Amino acid sequence: MKGSEYVTQKLYYKDAYIKEFITKGLEQNQDHSGRWYIILNETAFYPTGGGQPCDLGTLNGVRVLEVEETEEEIRHYVEERLENIGKVKGEIDWSRRxxxxxxxxxxxxxxxxxxxxxxxxxxxxxxxxxxxxxxxxxxxxxxxxxxxxxxxxxxxxxxxxxxxxxxxxxxxxxxxxxxxxxxxxxxxxxxxxxxxxxxxxxxxxxxxxxxxxxxxxxxxxxxxxxxxxxxxxxxxxxxxxHQKHFILKELGQLLSAPEDQLPVVTNKLVDANKAQAKSIANLQETQLQFEAEQLLKSVNEWAGEKVIEHVFENRPVQQLQKLARLITEKNLAINVFFVAENGDKLQFVFSRDQHASFNMKAIVKDILPVINGKGGGSDSSAQGGGAAIIRGKEILTQIQKCIQTKNFTKI
CATH class of the missing domain: 3.30.980.10 (Threonyl-trna Synthetase; Chain A, domain 2)
Structure with missing residues (x-):
């Protein structure tokens, strides 16, 4: 067995403070993955084991990347092949050791x-x-x-x-x-x-x-x-x-407070931000409700069904979903088709209420190949997105044409 062929003397057990040593190499070879390793007559490099990582350093100036022990064979994996292993000088990365x-x-x-x-x-x-x-x-x-x-x-x-x-x-x-x-x-x-x-x-x-x-x-x-x-x-x-001191010093300067007052000042700031976030959320809710009322004034008709269609710029999908819910929860038999042009992406939300008839899942499935997109959902609500290969208005036009020629009802 290879492990019993070479028995390396473990200098790190004789003296853990050895930083440099000179020895001879017993073998230089490559493992199955092509990594070069060296087996030494003696070594001060501690191999990985017992919860402790291995030592690093150099052998004849070449970096040691890893040290492993199998049986009694200690392999020193090196960055590149050594020119000569007849005399090997090992240097331990003492700071790490x-x-x-x-x-x-x-x-x-x-x-x-x-x-x-x-x-x-x-x-x-x-x-x-x-x-x-x-x-x-x-x-x-x-x-x-x-x-x-x-x-x-x-x-x-x-x-x-x-x-x-x-x-x-x-x-x-x-x-x-x-x-x-x-x-x-x-x-x-x-x-x-x-x-x-x-x-x-x-x-x-x-x-x-x-x-x-x-x-x-x-x-x-x-x-x-x-x-x-x-x-x-x-x-x-x-x-x-040092890291904690630097962070606390920076926080103290940002909050204009001494270190012992940072928790109190930070809590006040967090509470203020929570109140501000709640206020912003309420304003956004009011804005979306107003926007939904305005969109309800622009109802069209596709294939005998009431439809609200709109193209937005730089609007997150979450807002489109909420806006669609505000419309469909009124149960006015309306189908909603929202598309957002978000940079190099097109994202969309299609939805309907219980009295409308279009199968939104089928429509999304039909439109996704056009924009190399992904998406899905149910027959009443579906969403997705893809590359902005075409404009949002073109998607809506294509959906309208498909509805007129295909069976996209929920039944």
């Missing part, structure tokens, strides 16, 4: 705080590009619980406790008060924060809790029978704080 170390160690600390204070178990962890998540075995949370857990986690960080990693046998592992059951029986690696957290883990971590710097819980949401908590650690907290 240390960020991952902070987030992963922060997750251990936060998870242990949930268990220590409230006996809430973590069932999964994801380290994302912008934030991290843990899924908790509980159906609901409170702000009081989150506050206490966050406080405890940051106290552990300030205590500057060591973070130790050690390889143990299965029997040796049983001597520790592990936070969760081990998923392996061999090659067991424990990550230990003395007198606080003992956990089987294959990720990279800093040497002490102080290097996590700080943990901030952002929010939480329900996920089926669990709760998903979003959080960030270390430098991500500074970035998040």
């Amino acid at each position: 240390f960020d991952h170390m902070q987030q992963h160690a922060g997750q251990h600390i936060l998870t242990a705080a949930f268990e220590e204070l409230f006996q809430i178990r973590t069932v999964s962890f994801h380290l994302g590009k912008e934030f991290c998540t843990i899924d908790l075995e509980i159906e609901n949370l409170s702000e009081e619980i989150l506050f206490e857990v966050e406080r405890r986690a940051n106290d552990i960080i300030l205590e500057n406790r060591p973070i130790e990693a050690k390889w143990v046998s299965h029997s040796e592992a049983s001597e520790y008060k592990l936070r969760k059951e081990l998923s392996v029986t061999e090659d067991i690696r424990l990550v230990i924060i003395p007198d606080y957290d003992y956990n089987g883990c294959g990720g990279t971590h800093p040497r002490a809790t102080s290097q996590v710097s700080v943990i901030k819980i952002l929010d939480w949401e329900k996920q089926k029978n669990m709760v998903r908590v979003r959080f960030i650690c270390g430098k991500r907290v500074l970035i998040h704080l």
